[in-house]
Amino acid sequence: MSQPLIDPPGQDDPGVQLLTPGGRRVADPGHPLDVDLPTVQGLLRDMTLLRRFDSEATALQRQGELGLWASCLGQEAAQVGAGRALAPADFAFTSYREHGVAWCRGIRPTQMLRFWRGSAHGGWDPRAAGMGNYTVIIGAQALHAVGYAMGIQRDGADAAAMAFFGDGATSQGDVAEAFTFAAVSSAPVVFFCQNNQWAISEPLSRQTRVPLWQRAHGFGFPGVRVDGNDVLAVLAVTRAALAQARAGGGPTLIEAFTYRMAAHTTSDDPSRYRDAAEVDQWRARDPLLRVERYLRAEGVGDAWFDDLGAEADDLAEGIRSGARALPDTDPLAVFDLVYAEPHPAMARQQAELAAHLASFTGPREPG
Amino acid sequence: MSEPGGTTTLALGAAINAGLRQAMDDDPRVLVLGEDVGRLGGVFRVTDGLQKDFGGDRVVDTPLAESGIVGAAIGLAVRGYRPVCEIQFDGFVYPAFDQVVSQLAKLRTRSGGTLAMPVVIRIPYGGGIGAVEHHSESNESYFVHTAGLRVVACSSPADGYRMIQEAVRSDDPVVFYEPKRRYWEKGPVRLGPAADDLPLHRARVVRPGTDATVVAHGAMVRVALDAAEAARAEGRSLEVVDLRSLSPLDLPTLVDSARRTRRVVVVHEAPRTLGLGAEIAAELADACFYELEAPVQRVTGYDVPYPPSRVEEDFLPDLDRVLDAVDRTFGY
Ligand SMILES: Cc1ncc(C[n+]2csc(CCOP(=O)(O)OP(=O)(O)O)c2C)c(N)n1
Ligand SMILES: [Mg+2]
Numbered sequence: 001m002s003q004p005l006i007d008p009p010g011q012d013d014p015g016v017q018l019l020t021p022g023g024r025r026v027a028d029p030g031h032p033l034d035v036d037l038p039t040v041q042g043l044l045r046d047m048t049l050l051r052r053f054d055s056e057a058t059a060l061q062r063q064g065e066l067g068l069w070a071s072c073l074g075q076e077a078a079q080v081g082a083g084r085a086l087a088p089a090d091f092a093f094t095s096y097r098e099h100g101v102a103w104c105r106g107i108r109p110t111q112m113l114r115f116w117r118g119s120a121h122g123g124w125d126p127r128a129a130g131m132g133n134y135t136v137i138i139g140a141q142a143l144h145a146v147g148y149a150m151g152i153q154r155d156g157a158d159a160a161a162m163a164f165f166g167d168g169a170t171s172q173g174d175v176a177e178a179f180t181f182a183a184v185s186s187a188p189v190v191f192f193c194q195n196n197q198w199a200i201s202e203p204l205s206r207q208t209r210v211p212l213w214q215r216a217h218g219f220g221f222p223g224v225r226v227d228g229n230d231v232l233a234v235l236a237v238t239r240a241a242l243a244q245a246r247a248g249g250g251p252t253l254i255e256a257f258t259y260r261m262a263a264h265t266t267s268d269d270p271s272r273y274r275d276a277a278e279v280d281q282w283r284a285r286d287p288l289l290r291v292e293r294y295l296r297a298e299g300v301g302d303a304w305f306d307d308l309g310a311e312a313d314d315l316a317e318g319i320r321s322g323a324r325a326l327p328d329t330d331p332l333a334v335f336d337l338v339y340a341e342p343h344p345a346m347a348r349q350q351a352e353l354a355a356h357l358a359s360f361t362g363p364r365e366p367g
Numbered sequence: 368m369s370e371p372g373g374t375t376t377l378a379l380g381a382a383i384n385a386g387l388r389q390a391m392d393d394d395p396r397v398l399v400l401g402e403d404v405g406r407l408g409g410v411f412r413v414t415d416g417l418q419k420d421f422g423g424d425r426v427v428d429t430p431l432a433e434s435g436i437v438g439a440a441i442g443l444a445v446r447g448y449r450p451v452c453e454i455q456f457d458g459f460v461y462p463a464f465d466q467v468v469s470q471l472a473k474l475r476t477r478s479g480g481t482l483a484m485p486v487v488i489r490i491p492y493g494g495g496i497g498a499v500e501h502h503s504e505s506n507e508s509y510f511v512h513t514a515g516l517r518v519v520a521c522s523s524p525a526d527g528y529r530m531i532q533e534a535v536r537s538d539d540p541v542v543f544y545e546p547k548r549r550y551w552e553k554g555p556v557r558l559g560p561a562a563d564d565l566p567l568h569r570a571r572v573v574r575p576g577t578d579a580t581v582v583a584h585g586a587m588v589r590v591a592l593d594a595a596e597a598a599r600a601e602g603r604s605l606e607v608v609d610l611r612s613l614s615p616l617d618l619p620t621l622v623d624s625a626r627r628t629r630r631v632v633v634v635h636e637a638p639r640t641l642g643l644g645a646e647i648a649a650e651l652a653d654a655c656f657y658e659l660e661a662p663v664q665r666v667t668g669y670d671v672p673y674p675p676s677r678v679e680e681d682f683l684p685d686l687d688r689v690l691d692a693v694d695r696t697f698g699y
Contacts, residue, residue, distance in 0.1 A: 118676030201407035
């Protein structure tokens with residue numbers, strides 16, 4: 001009976017595009033974008049620094065300084081385009097891979113690395129940053145975004161929430177429930193699905209028989225596919241969806257069509273399940289290269305790119321030294337984080353661990 | 368590998384793989400369902416090669432949805448199949464919690480005893496591997512607390528190989544805990560049928576002793592054995608009991624050991640409150656109160672969300688905490 005794996009139709013359609021892989025600016029009447037050159041330079045700066053951060057983090061993991069790293073290589077345009085579309089009053093709920101969104105929210109790389117180093121479960125104050133914790137449990141954050149949006153609605157505020165998740169996450173009940181809640185309440189929320197074609201070893205065809213953006217229609221709100229490797233298109237489409245949400249127009253599902261260029265995480269070995277040729281094909285659609293081509297054609301010279309390279313070098317140096325210097329959680333402080341009000345078991349067990357730790361004079365034996 | 372019936376050396380993960388393979392060979396109704404279990408062979412490679420050898424109909428890379436995996440397994444069981452579900456990590460079982468607790472566990476009762484639920488839910492569990500949050504939990508108590516489920520934990524390659532086959536043969540749902548940090552530890556495994564082996568729901572005295580009993584399961588069995596070795600140097604003889612079955616508990620074996628040594632320490636990574644230690648202490652107090660020299664002591668995880676990995680060693684029960692607890696039983 002074995003059913004073959006069938007790709008959803010339209011896998012050859014990258015969606016809305018405003019900048020071709022060759023770096024040519026194209027117009028899309030349904031998705032206008034008014035950006036000046038410095039703005040485009042700013043987007044390339046974000047993506048370049050993000051990519052440098054990402055490769056430093058991968059290296060730090062290899063050196064044993066991080067426990068794990070989930071690379072966003074190849075997804076810089078999707079994350080920066082969406083991240084820069086967010087306004088300060090908006091709020092992002094993400095998975096574990098949206099380092100680019102965190103960057104755009106002003107969260108420093110070393111704050112993000114606290115999580116990946118194993119120093120803490122969270123590295124920033126979500127309310128202050130306008131971005132929730134990394135969410136490892138697949139799809140859970142989609143509902144959080146909807147609830148936050150329901151709050152915005154009640155406050156009458158000029159803001160929107162945004163949920164980031166992957167193609168695999170669209171199979172989770174939580175994501176379907178989030179779509180339903182958002183639809184029936186017309187919540188000011190934008191669902192931003194980075195379809196990077198893989199959920200660890202499982203290709204998209206394991207999750208869907210229809211293009212993901214089309215799922216929105218069944219729930220009663222608009223869906224759109226955007227070239228996730230085109231930062232200008234992502235910015236345009238996301239800005240429009242957020243504006244519509246803030247104006248009371250309800251939710252939108254954006255499918256950012258992109259590719260996970262690296263392993264799922266540093267623990268993964270993609271050679272077991274995908275062809276290098278597929279990766280090579282996507283390399284030709286690199287999200288940074290097309291912006292560089294465009295900028296050079298617009299007359300931005302070597303000096304600007306050299307400065308950017310130097311800035312990336314500085315960032316990398318800061319990340320290397322900063323990551324090694326990150327303080328670990330004080331084990332005893334773990335007990336202080338669990339409840340708002342005093343809890344007798346916490347006090348008792350904290351004292352117990354304190355006595356245990358104090359009893360060591362020499363080095364510990366691992367368990 | 369060696370001949371069926373021969374003894375070979377396997378790591379725990381490979382031994383469970385061999386046991387699953389045997390179970391699938393023995394019964395064509397056995398299926399494997401889970402995320403990344405097919406082409407990749409699971410993130411821990413426990414299902415490595417099974418899809419290649421048994422095909423995509425029997426080893427299914429499912430959509431990314433745990434409620435879907437368990438719910439579909441229930442339907443397959445109604446249809447006469449024997450699904451083995453893999454939950455990728457301990458912390459990812461909760462999306463399936465409703466299907467496990469309200470459906471899987473209760474369908475026999477709810478159908479007036481007519482529906483069997485021969486479903487196995489494999490869960491790599493526990494800490495000590497330096498992982499990010501949700502990857503190091505010991506959540507067995509939720510399932511032990513749920514009537515209708517059987518819950519077991521293997522600790523050695525030999526048991527992994529044997530117990531997974533017995534779990535698959537069970538007509539009741541079995542939650543099968545695998546101590547992920549021991550996946551790479553090797554031990555002897557006797558392949559092929561073994562009618563004389565310990566039944567699934569019996570505990571095993573893995574080290575006999577006379578002065579105190581240390582009860583453990585999964586990854587903590589090794590910690591208990593190390594503590595027993597250290598205690599020997601101090602002139603104390605510790606007996607180590609590997610629970611193997613968490614529900615039902617093998618009370619006769621526990622009571623027998625407690626009566627002989629008169630002192631009991633229960634070790635688990637799971638949080639303390641309402642953990643197995645509490646249950647075992649209550650049962651032993653009932654069964655042999657006057658023969659005990661001291662209250663049953665517990666060495667457990669603390670009642671906190673599993674801590675960040677760089678401090679996890681401070682939170683996991685270790686040899687020193689076990690020995691301290693043994694000392695306490697001598698202090699009464
Ligand atoms: C509830 C739950 N189940 C399983 C996992 C294990 N897991 C982590 S990432 C992942 C794949 C996610 O794929 P996708 O949603 O496409 O996001 P991507 O990793 O590609 O960014 C899986 C199965 C998890 N973290 N949470
Ligand atoms: Mg994906």
